[in-house]
Amino acid sequence: MSRYSAAEIEPKWQSTWEEAGVFTATRDESRPKYYVLEMFPYPSGNLHIGHVRNYTMGDVVARYKLATGHAVLHPMGWDAFGLPAENAAQERKVHPGDWTYANIDNMKSQFARLGLSLDWSREFATCDPEYYGQQQAMFIDFLEKGLVYRKNAVVNWDPVDMTVLANEQVEDGKGWRSGAPVERRELTQWFFRISDYSEELLDALDRLDEWPEKVKSMQRNWIGKSRGLQFAFSVIDGPEGHDRVEVYTTRPDTLLGASFIGISPDHPLARQLERDDADLAAFNAECRRMGTSEEEMEKAEKKGFDTGLRVRHPFDTGWELPVYVANFILMDYGTGAIFGCPAHDPRDLEFARKYELPVATVFAPAMGEEGTFILPEDGGPAYVPPKPETVRYIKGFAGDEAQTGDQAINAAIAFCEENGVGHGVTKFRLRDWGLSRQRYWGCPIPVVHCDSCGVVPEKKENLPVELPRDIDFDQPGNPLDRHPTWRDVPCPACGASARRETDTMDTFVDSSWYYARFTSPRAATPTDETDARYWMNVDQYIGGVEHAILHLLYSRFFARAMNECGHLPDTAREPFDALFTQGMVTHEIYQTRDDQGRPVYHFPHEVTNGRLADGTEIEVIPSAKMSKSKRNVVDPVAIIERFGADTARWFVLSDSPPDRDVEWTDAGAEAASKFLGRVWRLAQDVPGAPEQGEGDSDLLREMHRAIHDVTMGIESFGFNTSVARLYAFANTFAKSKAGRAAKMQAMRTMAQLMAPMTPHLAEEIWEMLGGEGLIAQADWPKADEAMLVDDTVTMPIQINGKRRTEIEVPKDMDKTEIESLALATDAVQKALAGGEPKKLIVVPGRIVNVVV
RNA sequence: GCCCGAGUGGCGGAAUGGUAGACGCAGGGGAUUCAAAAUCCCCCGGUGGCAACAUCGUGUCGGUUCGAGUCCGACCUCGGGCACCA
Numbered sequence: 001m002s003r004y005s006a007a008e009i010e011p012k013w014q015s016t017w018e019e020a021g022v023f024t025a026t027r028d029e030s031r032p033k034y035y036v037l038e039m040f041p042y043p044s045g046n047l048h049i050g051h052v053r054n055y056t057m058g059d060v061v062a063r064y065k066l067a068t069g070h071a072v073l074h075p076m077g078w079d080a081f082g083l084p085a086e087n088a089a090q091e092r093k094v095h096p097g098d099w100t101y102a103n104i105d106n107m108k109s110q111f112a113r114l115g116l117s118l119d120w121s122r123e124f125a126t127c128d129p130e131y132y133g134q135q136q137a138m139f140i141d142f143l144e145k146g147l148v149y150r151k152n153a154v155v156n157w158d159p160v161d162m163t164v165l166a167n168e169q170v171e172d173g174k175g176w177r178s179g180a181p182v183e184r185r186e187l188t189q190w191f192f193r194i195s196d197y198s199e200e201l202l203d204a205l206d207r208l209d210e211w212p213e214k215v216k217s218m219q220r221n222w223i224g225k226s227r228g229l230q231f232a233f234s235v236i237d238g239p240e241g242h243d244r245v246e247v248y249t250t251r252p253d254t255l256l257g258a259s260f261i262g263i264s265p266d267h268p269l270a271r272q273l274e275r276d277d278a279d280l281a282a283f284n285a286e287c288r289r290m291g292t293s294e295e296e297m298e299k300a301e302k303k304g305f306d307t308g309l310r311v312r313h314p315f316d317t318g319w320e321l322p323v324y325v326a327n328f329i330l331m332d333y334g335t336g337a338i339f340g341c342p343a344h345d346p347r348d349l350e351f352a353r354k355y356e357l358p359v360a361t362v363f364a365p366a367m368g369e370e371g372t373f374i375l376p377e378d379g380g381p382a383y384v385p386p387k388p389e390t391v392r393y394i395k396g397f398a399g400d401e402a403q404t405g406d407q408a409i410n411a412a413i414a415f416c417e418e419n420g421v422g423h424g425v426t427k428f429r430l431r432d433w434g435l436s437r438q439r440y441w442g443c444p445i446p447v448v449h450c451d452s453c454g455v456v457p458e459k460k461e462n463l464p465v466e467l468p469r470d471i472d473f474d475q476p477g478n479p480l481d482r483h484p485t486w487r488d489v490p491c492p493a494c495g496a497s498a499r500r501e502t503d504t505m506d507t508f509v510d511s512s513w514y515y516a517r518f519t520s521p522r523a524a525t526p527t528d529e530t531d532a533r534y535w536m537n538v539d540q541y542i543g544g545v546e547h548a549i550l551h552l553l554y555s556r557f558f559a560r561a562m563n564e565c566g567h568l569p570d571t572a573r574e575p576f577d578a579l580f581t582q583g584m585v586t587h588e589i590y591q592t593r594d595d596q597g598r599p600v601y602h603f604p605h606e607v608t609n610g611r612l613a614d615g616t617e618i619e620v621i622p623s624a625k626m627s628k629s630k631r632n633v634v635d636p637v638a639i640i641e642r643f644g645a646d647t648a649r650w651f652v653l654s655d656s657p658p659d660r661d662v663e664w665t666d667a668g669a670e671a672a673s674k675f676l677g678r679v680w681r682l683a684q685d686v687p688g689a690p691e692q693g694e695g696d697s698d699l700l701r702e703m704h705r706a707i708h709d710v711t712m713g714i715e716s717f718g719f720n721t722s723v724a725r726l727y728a729f730a731n732t733f734a735k736s737k738a739g740r741a742a743k744m745q746a747m748r749t750m751a752q753l754m755a756p757m758t759p760h761l762a763e764e765i766w767e768m769l770g771g772e773g774l775i776a777q778a779d780w781p782k783a784d785e786a787m788l789v790d791d792t793v794t795m796p797i798q799i800n801g802k803r804r805t806e807i808e809v810p811k812d813m814d815k816t817e818i819e820s821l822a823l824a825t826d827a828v829q830k831a832l833a834g835g836e837p838k839k840l841i842v843v844p845g846r847i848v849n850v851v852v
Numbered sequence: 853g854c855c856c857g858a859g860u861g862g863c864g865g866a867a868u869g870g871u872a873g874a875c876g877c878a879g880g881g882g883a884u885u886c887a888a889a890a891u892c893c894c895c896c897g898g899u900g901g902c903a904a905c906a907u908c909g910u911g912u913c914g915g916u917u918c919g920a921g922u923c924c925g926a927c928c929u930c931g932g933g934c935a936c937c938a
Binding site for chain 1: 856857874877892917919933935938
């Protein structure tokens with residue numbers, strides 16, 4: 001008997017599939033189409049095990065859909081622009097393009113060994129001029145439609161390296177390379193008007209039935225629709241032009257609990273006041289030294305600066321409130337100014353206690369529900385019940401004394417509108433999408449700055465605006481800015497000498513439409529109408545939950561914007577019909593520190609028994625998402641070399657549910673390999689099995705159940721249960737004494753059921769057992785419903801909810817018969833001790849519960 | 853800090869509100885073998901018991917229900933996201 005050798009059979013079938021063009025997607029109006037897409041990878045240089053998991057899952061779906069008669073589109077490409085290439089350029093003196101394409105070559109060869117059912121003829125990288133040229137064309141369309149504009153926005157500025165830093169490059173408020181404290185700097189930048197679509201992006205979530213609830217929930221919160229009151233406090237003796245401070249609040253019902261006004265350090269009033277107030281200027285400067293991330297702002301100690309200004313309460317002109325500049329107020333949200341109500345906001349309470357401001361409770365728990373309620377002014381915590389909860393208003397001014405927060409808010413808005421104090425407004429948290437990056441390795445923004453014409457889009461016939469090849473990273477900052485010739489171009493409008501925009505696009509732009517480009521990757525326009533119409537939408541999108549908000553929201557916006565510019569049909573405004581977020585593969589992080597105490601990370605393969613090769617002991621940080629920067633990644637190539645691709649595929653699908661994180665350990669790959677060997681041997685034995693056997697129908701019954709269960713598993717993304725089911729089927733098969741014909745049928749079916757997961761092994765068995773054609777193109781087996789049900793069923797009998805015994809009954813036995821059988825059992829008789837049951841629950845086919 | 857998840861044997865996990873622990877790993881025992889590898893078979897949550905069986909048990913505390921891993925509330929721990937990592 002020959003041994004199962006993945007090294008021999010896998011390349012053989014991979015070339016067979018390729019030669020037969022099995023996975024080339026072609027439009028076929030006679031078949032239902034199915035577009036399955038996994039989030040394309042960043043070409044870091046090597047596949048990691050997370051990729052294997054992600055792409056194997058997509059492959060299972062793609063192969064299954066092919067077997068069920070669909071025209072399948074399953075493409076692959078590269079999310080190839082981005083920071084790591086520039087980091088490599090600085091650290092290793094390689095050109096970002098060379099580095100990227102070399103990585104792509106390497107990863108593509110690793111991909112090939114996994115035997116994925118990908119249509120490689122559609123491959124592209126986002127850094128291909130052909131791709132980003134089309135992106136530039138769309139940018140110009142967006143510009144004409146008013147979907148893009150320029151405004152000022154702050155960035156993290158490293159004053160030593162003289163460069164803009166990504167949030168990731170800011171550590172504890174300092175630049176990661178220079179160690180210099182980061183400053184906020186304002187630059188004129190390009191923005192997409194995604195906020196114009198807030199309402200639509202929010203409403204459409206309700207119709208995304210095949211998206212995970214958690215993702216929709218995160219997007220809803222991110223979009224952040226709120227109803228509130230916008231009104232103004234009048235400033236007493238304020239500086240010229242600042243006699244009012246506009247405030248937005250979602251809790252106008254707490255107006256009588258107001259204790260101070262807080263404005264952002266970037267608020268126009270704060271900027272005005274700091275001109276004549278050195279202390280305030282210093283305070284604002286300190287606030288501006290913080291990084292730009294919301295997380296950093298929220299975690300920072302809450303600080304304020306009393307401007308000395310006072311404002312009048314809108315309900316009582318004699319009531320004056322102090323105006324503080326506070327470091328936790330975002331200029332980007334609302335009006336950049338708030339009123340603080342310490343009794344009902346933990347952050348305001350912390351602030352009020354720190355600066356000894358008054359605390360006044362507006363509402364308390366409803367009558368009879370006070371419990372151990374302590375007034376915030378008496379040292380209790382801020383009282384923030386859910387808005388639908390009924391509370392008792394102590395300092396209410398609209399509506400009943402007892403009402404819900406929601407009712408009170410509505411009543412307060414109505415009251416204020418009637419009395420001329422502001423008006424109700426709906427606001428969204430979602431901000432416009434800043435796409436400018438002051439970097440080289442991205443898609444150039446195709447506009448020209450002309451002294452007489454202003455900002456002028458490049459002519460479409462001049463696209464793509466290609467990145468210059470001759471650049472250097474010897475100095476920090478954007479090489480495009482200091483390139484000797486690239487910037488100098490004639491104005492597309494007047495022909496006078498002008499300057500190219502040197503900002504490039506956020507890489508999220510690249511990944512916001514690649515799914516559409518895959519439908520016609522070589523088209524001379526961004527998309528081809530016929531192809532887009534046929535293939536869109538993506539029927540199943542698969543990727544990491546870390547993309548739950550930004551990438552998916554941006555893509556949803558982009559599809560709408562593309563639709564409005566005629567690049568996608570109306571039906572594709574919502575581009576992903578179904579979404580599956582697979583869990584991450586996690587691994588421990590191994591770290592040492594450099595001479596300045598900064599962390600240095602090490603790959604798992606560099607670590608043996610907690611030490612590096614030179615004997616340095618490493619710190620172990622608990623498992624976290626695998627990431628290039630933390631180096632906690634595992635090389636799947638080593639596993640493929642040792643066991644083969646099928647084993648790697650089988651292993652990543654088994655055990656953990658696909659949507660849950662899995663911690664990578666070496667244990668188990670061995671077991672997967674053993675199992676595949678076992679199936680192989682079982683298949684080899686089939687032709688030699690005796691013609692006549694016993695239990696043919698039992699084996700076939702089990703086969704039909706396996707078909708049913710494995711199919712359900714695949715359709716519901718429960719690949720781990722499909723795998724478990726196949727283990728069980730293999731166990732049954734191994735024990736079966738059935739005759740040759742039954743075994744043949746069962747084994748061919750097993751191969752088919754395994755084919756989406758272990759396609760090479762499946763083809764080999766299929767061929768060995770005389771299957772017709774390629775298993776990759778064979779029709780998916782169908783379960784015979786009649787074979788799925790048992791004639792008898794085991795019913796557990798509970799006494800007071802605890803299982804005590806069981807009875808075996810015909811599956812359609814009626815309730816009263818089951819009742820009498822159950823009551824007759826020894827356990828029930830003993831429990832009843834001659835008495836009557838208090839209650840008897842019989843769920844036919846499921847359970848009997850006797851309450852005594 | 854805010855938003856979203858997840859917690860079940862030694863381990864990964866299974867379980868339409870209905871027998872908790874399927875399947876796999878590790879472990880133990882056995883068969884085969886001169887021996888080993890490979891393979892095959894059996895056992896395998898804790899406690900008590902020779903056993904039958906009893907009892908406890910799904911992060912913690914409380915609730916709903918005839919019945920809760922599953923539903924509700926509070927908390928703890930871990931993970932993801934927080935707009936320039938991708």
